[in-house]
Amino acid sequence: MSESVSQRSRIMKRLTTIHSRSQFAEFRPMKQPNPPSWTLKEKISRLKSTMEAVHTEVLLCNDLDFSSVFQRVVEEKGIGRLLYARNTALGSQIYLMKERTPNKLPELATYDESIENWKEQLFSVDASVTETRGGIAETGSLILWPTEEEPRLMSLVPPIHLAVLKAETIHHNFSEVIQKEKWSEQMPTNALLISGPSKTADIEQTLVYGVHGPSQLVVFVIQSN
Amino acid sequence: MPPETMPHQTLSEKSFLEDTAKALKDPQLRRNFKRAMSGLVAKRRNVFPNASEFEGLREQASAVRRKTLSRLPELLELLEFNCERNGIRVHWAETTEEANRIVLDIANEAEVRLAVKGKSMVSEEMGLNAFLEEHGIEAIESDLGEYIIQVDKELPSHIIMPAIHKNLEEISKLFQEKVDSNSTSETAEEMTATARKILRKKFHDADMGLSGVNFAVAETGTLCLVENEGNGRFCTTLPKIHVALMGIEKVVESLQDLPPLLTTLTGSATGQPITTYFNMISGPRREGEKDGPHEVHLVLLDNGRSKMYEDELLRETLLCIRCGACMNHCPVYTRIGGHAYNTVYPGPIGKILTPQIKGIENAGYLANASSLCGACVEVCPVQIPITEILLRLRHNWTHQNKKRHWTDKNRLELLIWNGWKQVFSKPGLYRIQAGLLGRLGNLLPKQTPILSRWARFRSLPRFSKKSLHRLVEEEGIDHE
Numbered sequence: 001m002s003e004s005v006s007q008r009s010r011i012m013k014r015l016t017t018i019h020s021r022s023q024f025a026e027f028r029p030m031k032q033p034n035p036p037s038w039t040l041k042e043k044i045s046r047l048k049s050t051m052e053a054v055h056t057e058v059l060l061c062n063d064l065d066f067s068s069v070f071q072r073v074v075e076e077k078g079i080g081r082l083l084y085a086r087n088t089a090l091g092s093q094i095y096l097m098k099e100r101t102p103n104k105l106p107e108l109a110t111y112d113e114s115i116e117n118w119k120e121q122l123f124s125v126d127a128s129v130t131e132t133r134g135g136i137a138e139t140g141s142l143i144l145w146p147t148e149e150e151p152r153l154m155s156l157v158p159p160i161h162l163a164v165l166k167a168e169t170i171h172h173n174f175s176e177v178i179q180k181e182k183w184s185e186q187m188p189t190n191a192l193l194i195s196g197p198s199k200t201a202d203i204e205q206t207l208v209y210g211v212h213g214p215s216q217l218v219v220f221v222i223q224s225n
Numbered sequence: 226m227p228p229e230t231m232p233h234q235t236l237s238e239k240s241f242l243e244d245t246a247k248a249l250k251d252p253q254l255r256r257n258f259k260r261a262m263s264g265l266v267a268k269r270r271n272v273f274p275n276a277s278e279f280e281g282l283r284e285q286a287s288a289v290r291r292k293t294l295s296r297l298p299e300l301l302e303l304l305e306f307n308c309e310r311n312g313i314r315v316h317w318a319e320t321t322e323e324a325n326r327i328v329l330d331i332a333n334e335a336e337v338r339l340a341v342k343g344k345s346m347v348s349e350e351m352g353l354n355a356f357l358e359e360h361g362i363e364a365i366e367s368d369l370g371e372y373i374i375q376v377d378k379e380l381p382s383h384i385i386m387p388a389i390h391k392n393l394e395e396i397s398k399l400f401q402e403k404v405d406s407n408s409t410s411e412t413a414e415e416m417t418a419t420a421r422k423i424l425r426k427k428f429h430d431a432d433m434g435l436s437g438v439n440f441a442v443a444e445t446g447t448l449c450l451v452e453n454e455g456n457g458r459f460c461t462t463l464p465k466i467h468v469a470l471m472g473i474e475k476v477v478e479s480l481q482d483l484p485p486l487l488t489t490l491t492g493s494a495t496g497q498p499i500t501t502y503f504n505m506i507s508g509p510r511r512e513g514e515k516d517g518p519h520e521v522h523l524v525l526l527d528n529g530r531s532k533m534y535e536d537e538l539l540r541e542t543l544l545c546i547r548c549g550a551c552m553n554h555c556p557v558y559t560r561i562g563g564h565a566y567n568t569v570y571p572g573p574i575g576k577i578l579t580p581q582i583k584g585i586e587n588a589g590y591l592a593n594a595s596s597l598c599g600a601c602v603e604v605c606p607v608q609i610p611i612t613e614i615l616l617r618l619r620h621n622w623t624h625q626n627k628k629r630h631w632t633d634k635n636r637l638e639l640l641i642w643n644g645w646k647q648v649f650s651k652p653g654l655y656r657i658q659a660g661l662l663g664r665l666g667n668l669l670p671k672q673t674p675i676l677s678r679w680a681r682f683r684s685l686p687r688f689s690k691k692s693l694h695r696l697v698e699e700e701g702i703d704h705e
């Protein structure tokens with residue numbers, strides 16, 4: 001890559017020379033507008049309405065009724081094969097559900113090999129269920145930091161994505177979460193904001209859901225009792 | 226497909242004028258654009274209903290971009306350092322040829338035959354698809370709009386909505402002829418489903434994913450992509466190699482700079498508070514992770530940008546976040562559409578960008594295609610003084626060589642302005658002229674020399690019998 005090295009030095013030299021003899025207006029850091037101060041309830045309802053406006057199903061539940069709500073959704077959607085992560089808190093819960101009432105849940109699949117060996121399987125599951133790291137009320141977004149347990153493609157390839165969001169992890173806006181959680185000190189290989197199912201308006205501006213990614217997104221917002 | 230059938234830009238004032246005239250006479254095209262642009266204008270208005278709030282927001286976005294420019298060399302070095310630390314290999318290219326070569330070398334080393342592409346204007350600038358094709362590598366566009374125009378071998382007509390010039394029937398016909406002869410796809414839903422099926426297979430098979438970059442964060446070495454479809458996530462996640470292409474101006478300092486840029490970008494572009502996906506990539510697959518590319522490369526392209534950086538005014542071109550709002554609001558673009566320009570970047574941003582990338586002598590004429598109404602300046606989320614830059618480029622174009630300045634055409638212009646000066650600085654002469662025009666002006670035929678050139682595309686104004694002076698004398702001034 002020695003070519004690129006010399007190109008680098010030429011570009012950088014040009015830029016630094018120009019920079020050294022140019023005047024730049026003093027940059028005044030803008031004061032970030034204060035985030036709104038919503039109650040938890042307001043945050044939930046803002047997230048819900050914003051996400052529903054873009055075709056997302058948002059279901060409010062609590063620790064007690066989550067299983068039944070979840071089972072109902074899975075059944076209604078006729079999911080035949082569900083991808084889940086065995087070793088997460090959510091995963092163990094689903095595993096237990098399946099143990100207790102095997103016929104209430106579909107066949108379960110786990111993403112336990114690297115994509116090179118698991119591609120065909122991944123492309124054939126009907127749905128996936130994942131945890132989320134948090135939510136953003138203002139824009140109606142889910143925050144996902146894919147992990148070894150829940151890899152990046154889990155929220156992209158299956159046609160239906162079921163996501164579980166703990167109500168207390170909903171932030172006001174993006175800026176707040178970057179700051180509060182000190183993202184700049186710990187960025188993962190991939191971080192995502194997901195704000196609805198995949199969509200396009202490239203054909204005559206007609207909105208169509210489910211172009212490349214999931215065509216359905218269901219969010220279970222869990223409020224602790 | 227043979228390279229000569231690939232779309233490319235042609236820079237010529239003559240063909241620009243011809244294509245403009247042709248576009249103006251195509252009612253279908255004008256309907257398609259008018260419909261689409263009014264739609265986008267309305268959507269943007271809905272997401273920024275409050276003018277003063279929008280002003281506040283764009284103050285912030287503009288400040289972030291201005292901060293980048295005020296520290297560009299340093300931020301690029303920081304970006305490079307942090308990307309490399311994260312395992313992202315950084316390459317620098319002064320020209321598009323060099324950038325193409327870098328991508329090809331990466332592809333050849335890994336024996337790539339098929340690449341899937343997310344939307345990237347820089348790759349259009351490079352003519353990357355054609356280049357890879359020539360070297361035996363198939364590069365498939367996966368953004369639905371880009372896919373449609375790739376199938377039809379066209380240039381994008383809009384930087385956000387590349388296939389906006391086509392209507393439903395046209396696309397449906399294209400699908401039947403070129404995508405799937407058994408296709409009975411007629412609705413947008415059916416065609417989207419057809420494309421999904423075809424492209425899923427491509428994602429599945431591709432060895433390399435190409436993408437653009439909306440923002441690159443220096444402090445963390447993070448590449449950010451904004452999209453709705455999910456194809457960008459596929460391209461950057463599934464293939465074993467990901468190559469991201471970006472102009473050197475796209476860097477920002479910190480993660481905290483992202484929120485105002487993201488909001489103004491998605492709001493200005495498509496009137497959405499946020500897009501479906503905001504994808505932040507800070508490195509290839511790590512030990513233990515099950516997916517993600519094994520290699521991530523970042524190509525930093527200059528292609529004239531460091532030259533723009535030299536001048537205090539022209540430098541502001543580099544603030545652009547490619548939202549497309551300037552074209553949606555441009556009276557010229559809305560009427561002639563994106564293809565008449567024959568450039569990668571059409572509309573107001575294209576008029577200031579192309580002459581600077583391609584040279585004023587080759588593309589300076591584009592700066593003339595504006596009424597200077599300033600609609601673009603009003604909506605630009607990063608406050609680029611587009612009209613001022615246009616004026617400067619016009620000046621540069623006129624003065625690019627002294628000879629041109631003294632052609633006959635300009636002698637006539639000088640003569641007219643001198644006459645105007647005489648008349649307007651001598652009250653007697655002015656009165657005679659006003660009187661004459663009032664009485665005889667409306668009798669002038671459209672074919673009158675000089676006038677005829679102006680009247681070619683316009684109707685002649687009607688002169689009033691009485692001058693303003695006379696009216697004031699007769700009627701006085703109503704101070705109400």
Ligand code: SF4
Binds near residue numbers: 544551574606
């Ligand atoms: S010039 Fe301004 S309005 Fe036009 S694309 Fe760039 S940022 Fe958007």
